Ligand SMILES: Nc1nc2c(ncn2[C@@H]2O[C@H](COP(=O)(O)OP(=O)(O)OP(=O)(O)O)[C@@H](O)[C@H]2O)c(=O)[nH]1
């Protein structure tokens with residue numbers, strides 16, 4: 243009997259029809275399993291313009307639900323922040339000149355010490371003082387070049403809009419910025435080069451970045467500059483040069499890291515080559531997102547997949563690949579940027595860009611039935627800014643008082659709500675994404691709400 247049975251099975255197994263039937267069943271089962279998994283998994287998509295705070299929201303989710311940051315991330319941010327601290331102070335010095343703001347450090351007779359600090363800082367090459375591989379390799383270097391080269395201002399615009407007008411003209415006008423950022427031999431742009439190519443090129447040009455004062459660098463170059471020297475220079479200029487402070491208050495007129503003040507205030511700790519970043523440092527630090535990152539969290543009994551997309555214009559063409567199967571869109575708006583221009587195109591107001599973006603996403607066919615959550619972010623900076631920068635200067639129909647933060651929020655809220663051409667509700671929350679305590683409450687309320695909505699939608703409750 244046993245023999246008969248075994249013969250029967252082996253005959254069946256050789257039957258091509260049965261084999262193909264089994265394969266079909268297996269595929270069907272696997273598809274069903276995937277469908278069930280997809281149904282259970284909540285997909286949250288973080289969208290918004292560049293620098294609005296999407297990755298910072300993600301970092302808070304990591305702190306809350308993933309045990310925080312690893313050692314590698316802490317080392318990486320230490321490098322990135324130290325480079326940004328150096329370059330940010332250089333930017334203030336050069337922008338002060340452009341804006342006609344007198345600097346105390348420009349007068350060697352009245353302020354010999356500040357004058358020397360400035361000289362020392364301008365002769366320091368940030369890339370000599372960091373480990374570029376730990377900072378993120380070629381990705382970091384590409385961003386660094388794009389961010390700190392005025393020659394790339396127009397290139398940024400072309401990359402983001404495809405507009406070529408004036409590119410060549412602008413390439414020839416730079417007299418302040420770093421040495422030519424093209425490879426002198428091949429004329430190949432630094433962007434898109436490998437890390438080795440970039441390093442070689444930076445060495446060939448003899449300088450990394452930013453307006454070295456060519457006539458006056460000899461003495462500074464002779465002396466070996468230490469990280470401590472640079473930190474002292476930054477601290478002294480930040481604390482004691484009234485022109486630097488004045489220029490900082492006008493930083494909406496140029497591109498400056500949003501957390502520059504934090505870097506300056508803490509510059510000595512970032513100068514330590516063995517420094518390991520705290521959670522707060524990482525929340526304040528900035529690494530631009532390229533592409534879309536997928537991050538999984540277990541929140542309560544639900545599985546969340548959070549997609550964090552790069553928000554700059556050049557990144558947005560990648561967004562569409564992640565539009566399918568989204569449970570909710572979390573749109574992050576930087577409220578404080580109503581008086582700032584885009585990094586990618588300095589002719590475009592950041593708030594107007596966000597309005598345009600929100601309108602396009604909210605009313606797109608992809609998100610017809612997808613709930614939207616709107617984070618009115620950077621409220622800490624907004625509250626401060628409205629006291630000194632009239633909203634009406636940028637939005638002439640604004641009727642509220644100068645300094646009235648509540649009226650300002652209501653005004654922008656109304657604009658965003660008025661864009662809704664569907665029946666779906668928009669959930670609005672005011673946030674300060676760098677503040678872990680307040681974000682804990684906001685994020686738990688938001689994730690609870692998404693879970694409830696999802697259960698209702700799938701007919702479970
Ligand atoms: N003061 C303050 N700074 C914030 C807040 N949210 C974000 N930032 C800072 O803003 C900078 C940019 O934040 P990111 O989270 O990197 O911005 P993003 O939207 O991910 O930018 P992309 O990746 O280019 O799209 C960082 O330096 C953050 O520390 C906030 O609410 N208040």
Ligand SMILES: [Mg+2]
Pocket residue numbers: 296297298529530531550551552553
């Ligand atoms: Mg990001």
